[in-house]
Amino acid sequence: VRWHRCDLFDGRTCDELVAALAPELLVHLAWNAVPGQFWISDENVRWVEASLRLMRSFAGAGGRRAVLAGSCAEYGPAAGICSEDSTPLRPGALYGSCKDALRQVVAAHARQAGYRAAWVRIFHPFGARERPDRLIPSVIQGLLAGRPVDLTEGHQRRDFLAVEDVAAALVSVLASDFEGPLNVGSGDATSVRDMAAMIAALTGGHELVRFGARSGGKEPQLVVADTTRINHELGWAPAVPLEDGIARAVDWWRAQMREDALQLAR
């Protein structure tokens, strides 16, 4: 493996790198994903621009196969069970609109330019190296530290998928001929309440989780992938049971917190 670094917002440098490497395969995962701002940031629009330029470079350099990261957010807050074929796309924020618009241009561009593009709608990934201010890491860290953790009532259900399975799914899609949108999820809906209980079972401190201490606001009640297509057309299914994925995440954060404490003690 050889690594090359490039700022995708620096279009000319990116064009030159892609032209020099002439990659056959492309997995494009970059985007603004900063919690609290990615939904509405102006940078979503810049990511559409930068991604389109990347795809033009890729096609111009003879690229054959691209996998781009979409999101369950394209379906929008009212979608419930999300099917690639039948669920209308009604994104509720700039983020989902930009992802969906990019998908549409890339699909048409791929047909015209002669490469094959798959668009993976990733549901709710979690695991090692996740941003510490996201839901699961903040519950894990709070409970490991013995701090109270304020949550909503936690009845909203999500499709959580261990990051190892997300990566495996991407590899599987890349190696396939699949074109168009494809849900990457577990197909199972788990409530935030049950997720927190699973974490507490591993960390202790169940009584520290305060359900209802935060307002749920306008959070969707149910977001879960219909995984019929990835299961049947790609023969792919998750390999990591949710409990195991959570246990791995807890282990990773425990090690991380120990290391941080050792750093402080030095």
Added chain:
Amino acid sequence: VRWHRCDLFDGRTCDELVAALAPELLVHLAWNAVPGQFWISDENVRWVEASLRLMRSFAGAGGRRAVLAGSCAEYGPAAGICSEDSTPLRPGALYGSCKDALRQVVAAHARQAGYRAAWVRIFHPFGARERPDRLIPSVIQGLLAGRPVDLTEGHQRRDFLAVEDVAAALVSVLASDFEGPLNVGSGDATSVRDMAAMIAALTGGHELVRFGARSGGKEPQLVVADTTRINHELGWAPAVPLEDGIARAVDWWRAQMREDALQLAR
């Protein structure tokens, strides 16, 4: 009126111009419209990128009201009577996909950034200064020159609108608060056959028009605007009857051809 020229593909220069002018209103009509290539050109993707950057500049400079040119091509070849509210968007080529994707991002960006954006789906404009290789100018020029004109059977029906009416509609939309997609058309479907007959009635040479001499290929049979929204919500309707618009176009091309002939004679 003061004119400023700027290459929208030169994003930095464009950013600087927009920042310096801080325009309140924007009418964005630029795109690749070269007959025979605009449907599939890679440049459609570049126009999405350049247009998004322009909209970010505009919003950043405090812009309040934008009108952007979309196209009936967003509805796709099978649409028939095209309604903003009920006709599914199934563009058949890269051009229509890029226009529709731009519309989606701009609508979400406008909501987020706080400007009002209208998206005018222009149907089939014609008139003075049209590209000479498009349908109506080529029929007019052929018949004025006494040359045979090869057409398809000409049963396909289109929604032709005089360029003066297109301009008037844009002004009307700009002055309104209308947001989202809006058809700009006459609401009348006229066959290419009838259009050619109208031209021949003004130029003579009806016998020079050879219907069926060219293959219609996969041309859509009917593309016409449902103009309910622009008629009722904006109180706008075309002012130029089709025959008058055609007569103006014939006059313009006659004068143009005389001038060209004088140039040659000098």
